[in-house]
Each structure stands twice: as structure tokens, then as C-alpha cells.
Amino acid sequence: MNYLIDILLIAVSAALINNFVLYYFVGICPFIGVSRQIDMAVGMGLAVTFVMCIAAFLSWTVTTFILIPGALLSKLVAGFFVSPEAASKVDLTILSYIVYIFAIAASVQFVEMYVRRFFPALYKSFGVFLPLITTNCAILFACLTIMSHVAGVDNPADAWDLGRALTLAFFGGIGFTIAIVIMAGIREELDFCDIPQCMKGPAITLVVAGLLSMAFMGFTGVDSGLKKALKSRSVKNAALEMKIENYDVTSVPGTARAHMKNMIASKEHPCLS
Amino acid sequence: MSVVTIFLAGATMFVLAIVFSFILEWANTAFHVEVDPRIDAVFDALPGANCGGCGYIGCREYAEAVVAGEMVDKCVVGGASCAEALAQIMGVSVNQSYPSRPIVHCGAHLEDRLGRSAYTGERRCAAANLVADVQGCTYGCLGFGDCEEACNYDAIHVIDGLATVDYEKCVGCGACARACPRNIITITPFKADRVLAVTCSNKDKGKDVKKVCKVGCIGCGACARTSSLFKLENNLSTIDYDEYSPECSADVLKACEKCPRHRLVFVGKPTADDLAKTSDIEAPDVVEPDFKTTVDDTEWRG
Numbered sequence: 001m002n003y004l005i006d007i008l009l010i011a012v013s014a015a016l017i018n019n020f021v022l023y024y025f026v027g028i029c030p031f032i033g034v035s036r037q038i039d040m041a042v043g044m045g046l047a048v049t050f051v052m053c054i055a056a057f058l059s060w061t062v063t064t065f066i067l068i069p070g071a072l073l074s075k076l077v078a079g080f081f082v083s084p085e086a087a088s089k090v091d092l093t094i095l096s097y098i099v100y101i102f103a104i105a106a107s108v109q110f111v112e113m114y115v116r117r118f119f120p121a122l123y124k125s126f127g128v129f130l131p132l133i134t135t136n137c138a139i140l141f142a143c144l145t146i147m148s149h150v151a152g153v154d155n156p157a158d159a160w161d162l163g164r165a166l167t168l169a170f171f172g173g174i175g176f177t178i179a180i181v182i183m184a185g186i187r188e189e190l191d192f193c194d195i196p197q198c199m200k201g202p203a204i205t206l207v208v209a210g211l212l213s214m215a216f217m218g219f220t221g222v223d224s225g226l227k228k229a230l231k232s233r234s235v236k237n238a239a240l241e242m243k244i245e246n247y248d249v250t251s252v253p254g255t256a257r258a259h260m261k262n263m264i265a266s267k268e269h270p271c272l273s
Numbered sequence: 274m275s276v277v278t279i280f281l282a283g284a285t286m287f288v289l290a291i292v293f294s295f296i297l298e299w300a301n302t303a304f305h306v307e308v309d310p311r312i313d314a315v316f317d318a319l320p321g322a323n324c325g326g327c328g329y330i331g332c333r334e335y336a337e338a339v340v341a342g343e344m345v346d347k348c349v350v351g352g353a354s355c356a357e358a359l360a361q362i363m364g365v366s367v368n369q370s371y372p373s374r375p376i377v378h379c380g381a382h383l384e385d386r387l388g389r390s391a392y393t394g395e396r397r398c399a400a401a402n403l404v405a406d407v408q409g410c411t412y413g414c415l416g417f418g419d420c421e422e423a424c425n426y427d428a429i430h431v432i433d434g435l436a437t438v439d440y441e442k443c444v445g446c447g448a449c450a451r452a453c454p455r456n457i458i459t460i461t462p463f464k465a466d467r468v469l470a471v472t473c474s475n476k477d478k479g480k481d482v483k484k485v486c487k488v489g490c491i492g493c494g495a496c497a498r499t500s501s502l503f504k505l506e507n508n509l510s511t512i513d514y515d516e517y518s519p520e521c522s523a524d525v526l527k528a529c530e531k532c533p534r535h536r537l538v539f540v541g542k543p544t545a546d547d548l549a550k551t552s553d554i555e556a557p558d559v560v561e562p563d564f565k566t567t568v569d570d571t572e573w574r575g
Contacts, residue, residue: 062285062289066285067285074281074285077281077284078281081277081280082275082277086275086277087277090275090277090278090281091278092278092281092282092285094282095282095285095286098286099285099289102286102289102290102293103289106293106296106297109297109300110296110297110300113297113300113301113304114300114304116304116306117304117305117306118304120306
């Protein structure tokens with residue numbers, strides 16, 4: 001139950017509250033560059049989401065099994081050369097940046113081939129922006145966030161598992177898509193607006209991006225409220241289960257017992273509230 | 274940092290490189306797309322300037338269009354040699370192609386223009402063109418240099434209020450012609466280094482032209498009567514460049530002499546004679562800008 005709450009919180013946080021584009025201001029290049037038409041923006045958003053998931057999977061795997069001190073593979077290999085204690089202290093997190101860029105570049109190449117083969121029209125409309133996903137800092141940011149939750153924790157039990165990492169990547173990508181599609185919608189409407197000459201083009205685009213960012217500030221605090229609500233509910237549920245376990249149903253005779261069983265099953269018994 | 278860490282770091286990168294390259298190798302064959310090899314060949318033969326002079330977004334798009342059946346001589350930067358290379362790849366014969374170069378159809382320098390009034394607005398042709406009475410002639414060059422700004426090759430300059438093309442540097446991409454709000458720059462096939470041009474765009478009657486310009490074409494038709502190369506359209510002499518031949522016949526030269534306003538002139542690269550004539554004139558190689566404000570310090574209020 002706690003795990004699901006965690007996942008939910010990560011998802012909401014990545015998609016809306018700490019939106020990569022509008023909160024952290026990463027991935028601005030495609031956000032401005034490919035937000036002219038809604039369909040292209042959707043395509044770009046989905047491509048970024050896809051690449052982000054692949055890159056997150058790769059970087060989580062590499063970080064967990066190779067990079068962090070005491071990781072499985074590095075400990076195993078280092079064990080051949082040095083004592084087991086020294087082997088478990090080998091810290092390869094210095095490699096994180098280069099490995100992530102490496103993983104991102106490879107996954108972008110992969111996606112490019114895939115899109116070119118199966119969605120030629122999308123490939124054509126992306127143009128130069130598809131290879132540019134390689135340098136999209138939103139993806140590197142996702143990888144580094146995952147790393148900070150895997151390698152930067154004091155207690156190894158707190159380290160993120162693959163599910164959390166993928167949730168962050170997927171919903172971070174969804175958040176990027178939401179932001180870029182909203183932006184594209186606004187910019188399509190802007191074409192028909194009477195904009196003062198001095199504000200035309202990049203100026204009004206950046207103003208709109210700023211306003212959008214401020215609008216997304218409205219989500220601030222949603223996560224803590226959500227967390228409180230979910231946690232209290234889960235505490236209540238835990239108490240409920242405990243009470244049901246301790247309640248001796250057999251001590252109540254006859255039909256009353258059956259009635260009580262039903263009530264307990266539907267969690268409506270007065271003693272449980 | 275111990276030796277083991279360094280070794281492991283190297284080994285990690287090595288193993289990752291191998292794994293990724295295997296995956297990409299597999300993807301490359303699994304997702305292979307058949308592309309006409311001629312597209313790549315044509316693309317390699319093009320200069321890669323991505324200037325858009327051919328009418329396509331970039332060289333890649335033009336290469337695709339060429340393979341799809343577009344003419345091979347559209348690349349203005351590559352010129353004849355490029356067209357030949359493309360024709361060889363595509364297996365077609367190339368027509369005799371000429372480099373396209375801009376001609377400014379105005380010959381009036383500042384002192385030739387009449388009816389000018391003070392203009393204190395934005396120093397751009399596009400802005401000045403919206404305002405009436407900046408100068409008497411509503412057809413001619415405004416001289417604020419939108420074309421100069423548009424040129425990526427430093428090949429057009431406003432000299433004495435008139436846009437002047439430097440044909441030595443010009444590649445014919447047509448950016449100046451697109452930038453000109455009065456559309457007085459035309460991209461013309463240059464059949465020789467120097468071609469004849471009508472340097473006026475004024476379509477008004479002769480009397481009106483004389484009011485606004487000292488040198489503009491008055492539409493007298495003397496040229497058209499002397500040579501069939503010239504036609505009078507809308508009170509303006511025009512040259513049909515399809516008919517034009519580099520070796521000008523006697524009647525064409527005679528027409529040039531007859532023109533009372535001397536608007537029929539040769540434009541293009543300077544000939545050897547011209548260079549010889551100016552060779553003894555001392556000119557600095559590089560003109561350094563002089564950043565001195567003309568505003569009096571005492572009057573300057575920010």
C-alpha cells in the first residue's frame with residue numbers, strides 16, 4: 001500500500017507539480033522549437049516520453065548494478081583483484097554523466113530508426129528535432145534525478161527500485177507532453193491574435209511560457225496534501241485490518257454473528273470507526 | 274582513486290559500448306529503410322550551404338526533389354559544375370545553365386532623386402515603404418539597406434543611397450530580392466559576366482518621372498524603336514533575357530547610346546579594362562569604421 005502511494009505521489013509530482021519544463025526549466029529547446037502545431041507537439045512529447053523511459057531503464061540498471069558503491073557487478077569484478085571489503089567500496093558514480101549521455105544517445109538513435117521505419121510522416125515533420133532529443137536536458141535531468149534517489153540515499157533500503165524510476169520517467173515525459181501541447185495550442189491561437197509588433201515571435205512565446213509556468217505553480221502543495229490524505233487513509237486501513245484480525249467473530253452467536261460478519265466484510269461495523 | 278576503480282570505469286564503458294553497438298546494429302538491420310542511393314549521391318554533390326536559393330528548405334530537400342524529377346540546375350551556389358555533377362548522377366543532360374545574379378532595377382543615387390522629405394522613422398526600407406512621401410519616386414530604391422542586411426555573403430551594399438551588388442562576392446541566393454519591399458531586385462540569368470540591364474522600375478508617364486527623378490526611364494520608346502530586344506511595357510523599357518545574347522549586336526549598343534536618360538547599362542563583374550582604369554587609384558583595403566557620435570555632448574540628454 002505504501003509502495004502504491006509512493007508511486008502515485010511520484011507520478012503526480014513528475015507530471016504536474018514539479019513539471020520538468022515549467023518547474024525546473026529543463027527541455028526548453030524542443031518546448032519552444034516544436035510547439036507550433038498541436039500534432040507535432042504531441043509527437044514530440046511522445047517521442048521524448050519514450051526516450052525518457054528507455055533512458056531511465058538503462059540508467060537505473062547501470063546505476064544500481066554497476067555504479068553505486070557495493071553494486072552487484074562492480075563488487076563481483078573487483079572481488080577478483082582486492083579484498084571483499086575494498087571491493088564493496090568501489091565507487092563508480094563518477095561515470096554517471098558520461099554513461100547517461102551514452103545511454104540517451106543510444107536510445108535516441110534507436111527511436112530515430114524506429115520512427116523512420118514505422119512513422120515516416122512523423123519522422124519528416126520532426127526534422128532536426130529528433131536527433132536533438134539527445135541533447136534534451138529533460139532526459140538527462142530524469143536520469144540524474146533517478147541517480148540521486150539510488151546513489152544519494154543514506155539507507156540502502158530507501159533506494160528507488162525500477163518501478164519508481166520508470167514512473168518518474170514516464171510521468172515526467174507525460175508532464176513534458178502536457179506542457180508542450182498546451183503551449184502548441186496557445187501558439188496556434190496566437191497566430192490569429194493581434195499582437196503588437198514589438199512582441200511578435202519569440203517575445204510573446206517566452207511571455208506565454210512564463211505565464212504557463214506561473215499557472216502550474218497552482219499545483220504546489222498538492223503533493224503534501226495528497227500524501228497526508230493517502231497516508232491517513234492507509235493508517236486507518238491498517239488499523240482496520242488489525243482490529244478485524246483481533247476480533248473474535250465466533251464469540252457472537254447465531255444470526256447476529258452472520259450479520260456482524262457481513263458488516264466487518266463491508267467495514268461498517270461501529271467498533272471499527 | 275585506486276587502480277581498480279580506474280580499471281572498472283574503463284571496463285564499464287567498454288562493455289556498455291559493445292552492448293549498445295550490438296543493439297543499434299540489430300536495430301539498423303531490423304528497421305532498415307530503403308532509400309534511393311542517388312539521394313545521398315546528389316546530396317554529397319551539392320555545396321551544402323542550405324541557403325534556400327533553389328526554392329527548397331535545404332540541400333537535403335533539394336536532393337530529394339532532384340531524384341523525384343526536379344531540374345538539376347537549380348543550385349545557384351554550386352553553379353554550372355554542380356549542375357553537371359547532378360546531371361551525371363541522374364543520367365540526364367543538363368541544359369546550358371547560367372548563374373543567376375540579382376539586378377537592382379534602379380539607378381538613381383541620392384542626388385538624382387527628387388521630392389525627398391525628411392524621414393525620421395525606423396531606418397529600414399520595409400518601414401519607410403509604408404510611409405508616403407519619403408521620396409518622390411514610389412518605385413525606386415529607398416536606400417536603407419534591407420537587402421544589405423539580408424545578404425549572407427556581404428555582396429550588396431548601399432552606396433550613395435543606392436543598393437549596389439558586388440558581383441565578385443554574389444552567389445545569387447536571392448535573399449536580397451526577397452527582402453526588398455519594392456521588388457526592384459530581380460534574379461536574372463547572367464549569360465556573360467556583364468549583361469545589359471534597364472536600371473529603372475518607374476512605370477509612370479515620362480512627365481511624372483521627370484518630376485521625381487533625374488535619371489529615371491521616361492518611356493520614350495527610343496530603345497524599342499532601335500532594337501527588337503527592348504519592349505516598352507507600362508512606360509518602362511524591358512529586356513527579354515530569353516532573347517538576350519552576350520554578344521550584343523550593333524543595334525542594341527546603338528539603343529544604349531540613344532537612351533536620353535542613359536538607363537540601359539551593363540552590370541556585372543568589372544571587365545579587365547575597368548580594372549585597368551581604376552588600378553592607379555589608391556584605395557584602402559579595409560575601411561575601418563569611425564565610431565564617433567555626431568551628437569554634441571552638451572546636447573546629449575540620454
